[in-house]
Amino acid sequence: MAVKTITGDQAVAYGAMLARAEVVPGFPITPQTIIIEQISEFINDGLMDADFIPAESEHSVMSVAIGASAGGVRTFTATSSQGLALMYEMLFAAAPIRLPVVMAVANRSLGAASGIWTEHNDSVPVRESGWLQVYVESNQEALDMTIQAFRIAEDRRVMLPIMVCLDGFILSHVVEGVDIPEQAVVDRFLPKFSPVNVLDPRDPVMMNPVTPPEFATEMRYQQDRAVEAARVAIAEADEEFAALTGRRYGGLFESYRMDDAEYALAGLGTWAGIAREAVDQLRSEGKKAGLIKLRYMRPFPGQELRQATLNLKSLGTFDRSAAFNGYGPLFTEVRNALYGSGIMVTDHIAGIGGRDITVETVRDMYDIVERSARGEQVRDCTWHTLRGEMQ
């Protein structure tokens, strides 16, 4: 084992190398670019035995990834923001064809107002593309989840592509000490890719044929069940990875100081680290605050979340994007999961377009959730750090 001080992007690249990805199509886009640059260096230096395929656009990147995966080889790529948007059409092909492509998404604000900084409005909107999505908090988790992602995606019960989402710049360009697992350990954890369907002229198979109404419902339901089946694969992967490396992430989400909590916040990404600080401060002040670090947007841990929040009076959600229905998308998912539970749910939008989130920002969120827990009337949705009065 060796600890290296590397960026989140480099950590992802190490993950892809250790996972023995065999084909990596790529197209540069900030803040993801370091990932594919690092991989091309690994290949150039003879450390990684893979074909690097520079494509002419992200649409082509995903098309190449689909072709490679359908050819039966382990496939990795990475993108961000507009790049992910340009792949949109092909995302919806990769998932139903059940190709276990792993793609890192260095989250970046999409569209206008143009920015390179982090926001979750690139990856969250494609949660309905059929891809699994995991969000990470640290560079270590970025590396570990890149490896785990292959195992989960390639699980015979799952066979779905997966996005490993890391906050742009906040992880992608920040260096941290990262424990690089031994190749032998990764090899034990991640068996060789054994595809279900392979394009092979000697044994022809028809993939993605025109699927008329007589078959489409059954096919989509099967896809829905595969996402559901990922819950088990995720839990097993977390368990076994912990046994081999000592690092456990909690599967679908991690509960932090939730045992006797009366109120809590739930959210994705690097926000969780800052929220840990806020929770520790609140606890030291005698307040019963807790944290749920949501990790997967798909499969969404609805039932599990309901169980974990049974004793709460109030739950807040942190959204790093808006859904323009008055709330953020994560809030919509969480409140749906908790429907009828009687728990007050409030939304907290912050970190938009890369605006920095501090412990104070998160404490403001907890303050509202605590007031709600006391039965006080509070806003359903608060845009934190907004200048001017909310309407």
Place this chain on the structure above:
Amino acid sequence: MYEIRFHGRGGQGAVMAAQTLADAAVRSGFQAQAFPYFGAERRGAPVEAYARIDTSRIRTKSQVYRPHLVVIMDASLVELVDPTAGLRPGGKVVMNTTHRPEEVDLGAGVDAECGTVDASSIALEALKMPVVNTAMLGAIARVWDVVPMGAIVEAIEDRFGSKLGHRAGILNAEAARMAYDATAVGRTIGHREFAKERRWMPVWDEIPISVSLKKTVHDEEEVGPATTWQHRTGRWKWSTPLYKKERCIKCLRCWWSCPDAAIVRQDDDYMRWDLEYCKGCGICAEVCPVDAIRMVPEEEGGNP
């Protein structure tokens, strides 16, 4: 509400027929709708189209499963699909055939009032092409008195005239009138047991992951790569190529152009037609620069 189902082949104008019937119904003071089965269509492939006619607003958008009237635009379809499926008691059938209603067998259990007409001959005479939709509309007016012939003629002249030119409107109306006069009305009582269609209808966890199919047999039907051979598209055709080998200059244009690869290039570069799969589209005759290929009616026979 009346529900009408048209069974035709791609190119026979089933959709236009359904739309024109709906148009005629609207002209007669009814509310109406018409639409095709939205599928992958090809010239000659079995197709369906539907019409609904009512005195009040039609709210449903479903396909037609319990028709009051079935229109069979091609007699050979009876062997392939079950055109009278779901026909209501007292429902009627209009069919393009050279036979009289009493001679028509639509399968055991079918007992219905029936109008028959040789719409193909009428279309060839009036329009010089085997597009039978307007002739069938004339036959409908004869058998089924809901939409009057006057409104049908008006709708044909308007719809076909505005789309294909004034003269085409007049000629198509004439085809309808000829069919109206020529339609024999009687009763059809079916006896034959047609082979039951067996389609692969897997439940959700039987479908191979991602619908990726290897060549396999399910419920006697082959699915997967290279199984289109099952679809003998040669049974679709109403015209067939007549090849005059002595005129052929071996330019291969027909061979390149055939959409079904039904033209077989011989060792000597002359052509042979695989009539099991030639659907009679006539593209080969169209591209031939020396008139070595001519399309002739199926019954006159083409090439060996």
